[in-house]
Amino acid sequence: MAVHPVVQRVTDRIIKRSRASRAAYLAHLDAARLQGVQRGALSCTNLAHGFAAFPANDKLVLREQRRPSVAIVSAYNDMLSAHQPFEYFPKVIKEAAREVDAVAQFAGGTPAMCDGVTQGQPGMELSLFSRDTIAMATAVALSHNMFDASLYLGICDKIVPGLLIGALHFGHLPAVFVPGGPMTTGIPNKEKARIRQLYAQGKATREELLECESASYHGAGTCTFYGTANSNQMLMEIMGLHLPSAAFIVPGTPLRDALTRAATHQAVKISQQGEQYIPVGHIVDEKSIVNAIVALLATGGSTNHTLHLPAIARSAGIIIDWDDFNELSDVVPLLTRIYPNGDADVNHFQAAGGPAFVIRELLDAGLAHEDVLTVMGRGLRAHTREPFLDDAGNVVWRDLPVQSGDEAVLRPASNPFAKDGGMILVQGNLGRAIMKVSAVKPEHQQVEAPALCFDSQEDFMHAYKAGQLDRDFVAVIRFQGPRANGMPELHALTPALANLQDAGRKVALVTDGRMSGASGKVPAAIHVSPEILAGGPLGLVRDGDIIRLDAATGSLEALVPSDVWHARKHATADLTKSHIGMGRELFKVFRDAVTEAEQGATVVPLPSPIDTTVGLHEGVDTGDTMPGSDEDFLVKTNK
Template sequence: MALHSVVQAVTDRIVKRSRPSRGAYLAHLDAARVQGVQRSTLSCTNLAHGFAAFPANDKLKLKETKKPSIAIVSSYNDMLSAHQPFHYFPEVIKQAVRDVGAVAQFAGGTPAMCDGVTQGQPGMELSLFSRDTIAMSTAIALSHNMFDAGLYLGVCDKIVPGLLIGALHFGHLPAIFVPAGPMTSGISNKEKARIRQLYAQGKATREELLECEMGSYHGAGTCTFYGTANSNQVLMEFMGLHMPGAAFITPGTPLRDALTVAASQRAVAITQQNGNYIPVGHVVDEKSIVNAVVGLLATGGSTNHTLHLVAIARAAGIVIDWDDFNELSAVVPLLARIYPNGDADVNHFNAAGGPGFVMRELLDAGLLHEDVNTILGNGLRAHCAEPFLDDDKLYWKDSPAVSGDLDVLRPASAPFAPDGGMILVKGNLGRAVMKVSAVKEQHRVVEAPALTFNSQEDFMHAYQAGRLDRDFVAVLRFQGPRANGMPELHALTPALANLQDAGRHVALVTDGRMSGASGKVPSAIHVSPEILAGGPLGLVRDGDIIRLDAGMGTLQALVPDAVWHARAQATADMSPSHIGMGRELFSMFRHVVGPAEQGAATFPLPSPMSTTVPLHEGVDSGDIMPGSDEDFLVKAAP
């Protein structure tokens, strides 16, 4: 089928908008490529350091500078269930690579923090910035210039975007992403949500809540609800950076290990030395970014990717914005119902047909670009497949023609909704993202008085004191990236859901995040620009009537213009959010971070090579920290 006109138009606009930065990126990529293996440019001393501790046979291959060397970059730690399985992957990878005549080296590790552990804690204010920290850690791992391709081991929220941003800054190297898979299903997500709401009402004890949570998060693998972590996995499938169907195979199974072996050997096959060169900087292009947005929308994925996909694209010189998401959302049907947009978890989704089913349906409907580069080298349709084992031999079958459960997964001809359910709302309060796929029609328009809060704690104190039993719009301010690192605000969800269930008309407006677990309460999030960048959210006062209208795309304070423009910005003491739990170390990020709609990124778009480093578009010289590198560049610029 011909490509949908809106998909084509959005893609064309992105190509045009991105031409200068994408051209600069591809020029950098070409300049970094060398003939022969990458390590051939190193001196003898460099090389000796690079393989001094390696086994003799591997050392011989590295010494000869003929066979490719594959970098392993891993987010392993044994505290977090999603990343714990990676502890044995390096040995599997090394042997798999040896079996095809190459060498793999563990190049480096990256941080991996869990929003589930830090939720509502000071550490959550490091969460968003951990993405760019992971990207920098990936760059350090690859900086030795020993490698001809990379295998990237990661799963969760900021980890996969950070790994991919880092990989794209070494875009001349092929890259394959290697997931660990989800844990097996535990207590149902519906029951978990019920107990959480009871606890917020004081009708369940802490012991009962903990038993419920342990029943949900109970083993190795990622959480099974469809939040940012599992949205990451779907996006890697849609961008052709996974072996097909790798996303949702549980850890510690023969099939999981077979897919890891296959990914390792495929990484060798697509190096420059093996004649089928597929660098990641060519895989991630304008078409693959559009495919990722479409895949996110069709599955009801995480709103966090209105930040992360923007930042990923930016790393490859591609400029996208929320208008692109909004226009695509209007024509992309919702094909999956996975918690919080339904009762099923990702294991159920995968059993019903999984990402490959969705991908094929969208291709057949003309909603995806089929003619893209992938790690398989033969277009996106080759990824519409699911893996199987037969006598330890890995093979793939076409994704099922029919959904295994129409309550979870539907064809494009009979979707759950005609649109993707992620929209842009805008008005005199700024621009914001709203996820409505789990919001009932009767709750999609809220017009009520504002109640302003400067923290989740302020809100919860008011709720627990019984002061919120009314219709209102909670305006939670000073939660943007410059203010406090843009934490997720899930502590509000059970309380707001209780008020809505009790018949109150409530909504949330914030410059903070709610992520992939955004649920049934209407929420305008990521409001941009934030207050510390001059955004109008700081002009709201208690009692102002706020109108949030998902159907019309409206985010408006119904205040006379003369009154509105005469107001001064609200202020708040942010120092408690800048001290303790390592937050002092991230002050540089808070000073240079760009707007949410630019991905809340701390790195610039690629630009032509020059003797100066460009400042971030969202930062001017008045925002630069005295004594910083940026301050030096501003002063030293001719």
């Protein structure tokens, strides 16, 4: 199937825009690769430290310097329900590595915070910056240079992007991402939303709310709504970094363990000592980044990925912006209805066909690039199959049924829920922002109303509880960008705004903060860029200004006379309370160095050129270095 002309045009534009930085990245990748095992560059003293505590047989394998050593980088902790199953994965992985004459070492752990625990709390102001911290922790884990491939254990919001950013800075190493799976289905999502709104109205008690939430988040595994964590899993699938259809197999099952063993075997297979060397830096290229954007749009995924994907791409020398998302959104149909864009959860989505069905539909419609590398080799078509166990307990993959298992949850591209992806760019004299409209009814997608300015979601909630917001208005929540306070998610606003909208009020939200994948039916322009502390015009808005937010025209405007607008000075706020306490003072370096939201809200720099005449392993014979371009590498790996 020929690639859709818009998808091709966006891809070509990204390739052109990224030419210099991508070339620099690939030069770094080539310089870091060592012919033979990576630990071959270590001295005897280095190596002795590296395997001192290893079991005797594994130590022999490492001493021989022929077989690969696989790094395990894990974000395990037992507070995150999604990550609790990772406790026993290293044991499974080490045994699986020995089955194919390799070894695996637990290279290091990374932080893993739960946004569900920190929502509305001071700790949430560390959440976005935890992504780049995880990337740095990943680099520390791999810095020992003992490893020939890596397995990454992570699922949740900032954790997978952080692990991938770290992995891309060791882009010469093959990488397989290993998910843990979702928890089983709890109470219906509509009931959860209903109780939350009743609590916001004072019509449900805290005990009733806690009982509801506990029935929803009730066991080991990922939260089952389609927020950032499960959007992560969809993107890892279409980027070819998971084994096919690994994302949504529940934990603690034979198939889940078999997939973990198979992931280990595949990591060994694609190491330089295996059958086909496939480093992660060549898997993540311009086409795979476009595929990720397309899958995000086709599934109504988390708006957080308008931050994460630019940051991930940047780490591979690829430059994307919100125009790319916006242009692709025009032609990518919405294929799923998963909460908060529908009633079903990810278990229903998986049962209906899951990521493999989505990928197949996108490929067949020419909306995704098939000619990419994945952990399975060349070609994305391998990721359109679903896993089963054979009689020996090993994973085998089979073709999906032609039809969706439930067209109320998952539809073919020929009969989508909507003709576009439902995530758009809005812009005007207030800056550029992201708006997710896949769950917003058409009659709510245009709002023109007076501004009410707040400097925090707490200030907004005080006004709401005091009964001061029973009117039409646009809530302007200021000083929520990455430089101001780390860009926390503003989930406390959702039930209150939804109640006002249900009562017949015309309401909307405009903010330089985040709402994430749980944003729902209220129109919201989020991630407004540039933020106020970077000179953004949101700081010029005053109470009573008429704000126009219009999804149909892509407008984000303050309807203020030009002379009045330009005569104003930016609003100021005392942000001290967001900079001290709960460890926030430690992250000043991030607030001072972070890029704008559209560039990923990251402290990770673009790759810069290096002198490639001297490898990173100076004095070591690096052998026949591969050609630098992705296309040369694809040709080489296809032989």
